[in-house]
Amino acid sequence: MALRHAVLAALLHGELSGYELAKAFDLGVANFWYARPQQLYAELTRLERDGLVAGRQVVQESRPNKRLFRVTDAGLAELRDFTSAATKPSFVRDDLLVKVQAADHVDTHALIAQLSERAAVARAKAELFTKLLRTMRGDRSEEEFLRHGDRVGPYLTCRRGLAFEEGNRAWCEEVVAVLRLRAGERSARTGSDATGRRPPGRP
Amino acid sequence: MALRHAVLAALLHGELSGYELAKAFDLGVANFWYARPQQLYAELTRLERDGLVAGRQVVQESRPNKRLFRVTDAGLAELRDFTSAATKPSFVRDDLLVKVQAADHVDTHALIAQLSERAAVARAKAELFTKLLRTMRGDRSEEEFLRHGDRVGPYLTCRRGLAFEEGNRAWCEEVVAVLRLRAGERSARTGSDATGRRPPGRP
DNA sequence: CCGCTCATGTAACAGGTTACATGATTTA
DNA sequence: TAAATCATGTAACCTGTTACATGAGCGG
Known part of the structure; x- marks a missing residue:
């Protein structure tokens, strides 16, 4: 529990x-x-x-x-x-990862939309966390705060949240770039439109 | 589901x-x-x-x-x-974060041990993912693979896994450093030992 | 001969989600 | 006057975890 x-x-x-x-x-x-x-x-x-x-x-x-x-x-x-007590290992469970795992077999443009959405959310959260961190440390420098501040716990977890969301955003943007590039190259080869629906097989 | x-x-x-x-x-x-x-x-x-x-x-x-x-x-x-279909927002649920959130009120040295453990696990996973990525792309460069390779889905999710574990490791190490520093400074001021048990109050 | 890998499950329980329910007050 | 905020819950359901169960071969 x-x-x-x-x-x-x-x-x-x-x-x-x-x-x-x-x-x-x-x-x-x-x-x-x-x-x-x-x-x-x-x-x-x-x-x-x-x-x-x-x-x-x-x-x-x-x-x-x-x-x-x-x-x-x-x-x-x-x-x-x-x-x-010992800490249980934690793991990721994210529907977006499942969808990207299946990226080669599904509708690319829906996926791109969702990745963009997620990237935006991640950016917003990262900004929020950045502000929270500033508020927590007040006018002290980060190093000073981490050394002598009281209650560094919440600050440190917030830093993890920030890094996580920045990683999230970077990854989403990278995946979008890759999928767009591939959709473009494919349509350039086949002469079809660039929506990227139903990639390899299946007409 | x-x-x-x-x-x-x-x-x-x-x-x-x-x-x-x-x-x-x-x-x-x-x-x-x-x-x-x-x-x-x-x-x-x-x-x-x-x-x-x-x-x-x-x-x-x-x-x-x-x-x-x-x-x-x-x-x-x-x-x-x-x-x-729309993707549900995902969230973190990690016992370690809860423990760090409470860092200012609990036994520091047990926490440091668990963070070190987690850092080691994260490093091992990151190495594993790095190898998996190399295997997947074979002798191609990453850019070449992402452009023209078949099945980039698993590659992209693996990249997220890698970034996540690297972030995990970096954070764990940072927190350990902060906690050690503070334990040291506190014992230097109070003249007590450096175990960091029961931080501020409570004798 | 002991422990690991292969190979597949059942049953009871704990934990989390969805849907439903209520009702006053402040803000646009 | 419609929507958001404050404030608290119940009930049914779905999902995931823990514990238990079995059994044959292979490697040291």
């Missing part, structure tokens, strides 16, 4: 409500984990039941009431045990 | 048995997907039931018999539909 620990790690920074957690774990910002709101509410309930987080009701006017959660001592202990 | 399509994409290259597929989808080699053998046998059964792959029995002496599967026309159509 890894979501548990992701939630605990996210709450280390300070108290958050389920809703705020959900925003933090959203696709846009989640540089170290992703989860749907429903999952988070369920997990917070379980964590509270197990005494790993404690919630307190915050009454609000002109807004629905909310519950803020913080990590308990037991929760911190749990997180420490988790961190000390 | 994405495993389905990953299996179809993997079988495009040629006939494979469940066992061979399992090797291809293993952590060591899987540059675009990962799955356990049990899952693959189950998925192959379903795919055959649905007519997307066709299996044929191969009788062997001195080895258990096996079933080789190939993608049917219906399977190829399914894969084309999948490729044309």
Whole structure:
């Protein structure tokens, strides 16, 4: 059960409500984990039941009431045990990779569209992460911050997110370039159009 | 259901048995997907039931018999539909990132050990991918291969795998360096040992 | 003779996704 | 007045993991 620990790690920074957690774990910002709101509410309930987080009701006017959660001592202990234990190998699972794997047998122009889309998303995320990093380190230089700043954990995971998205973008753009080049060369040879539909066989 | 399509994409290259597929989808080699053998046998059964792959029995002496599967026309159509449809955004889910996120609150030296381990694994994988790429392109240059080679799909996904693992390794090493530096500076200030256990508070 | 490779599964369970549900308030 | 934000969940379903199971040959 890894979501548990992701939630605990996210709450280390300070108290958050389920809703705020959900925003933090959203696709846009989640540089170290992703989860749907429903999952988070369920997990917070379980964590509270197990005494790993404690919630307190915050009454609000002109807004629905909310519950803020913080990590308990037991929760911190749990997180420490988790961190000390061996880490499972992680792996990629991305539909885009499957599609590119099949690139020689499928419609190229649909694929190009999706790769371009992904490249744009990756660029946007990279920019977001860059800003987040700047905010976290404030006016200090990166080296200075990494040496003496408090809370470098979130900074370091954000750096991984940034590198990942930059890699993503570069790869998507490279693949688009290759597919375009090949579509062009093929149509130049055969005299057909350059849409790249149904590559080798199959008329 | 994405495993389905990953299996179809993997079988495009040629006939494979469940066992061979399992090797291809293993952590060591899987540059675009990962799955356990049990899952693959189950998925192959379903795919055959649905007519997307066709299996044929191969009788062997001195080895258990096996079933080789190939993608049917219906399977190829399914894969084309999948490729044309919108791609779901993908996200990272890595226990190591959770641990680093919590780095400021947990035992540093256990974390360093795991990061070093992961860096070593990443380096090994990167080397493997580099060799695979060389094998795939044969004696051609990369540019030449990407322009005119047949089956660039697997090559391109392998390139993503390579970049990913290199990024992984670089990040792990960077984090190790930062954590070591901070542990050293802290012990220099406090006069305590340099194990880095239980960072700020808590005696 | 021990462990590895080949070869294929079943069954129980944990984890994650999709769809559904509600309702007030602020902003365009 | 329509849409977005705040705020929280339930229920059914799909997917993936863990544990268990079997059995023959080959290499050291």
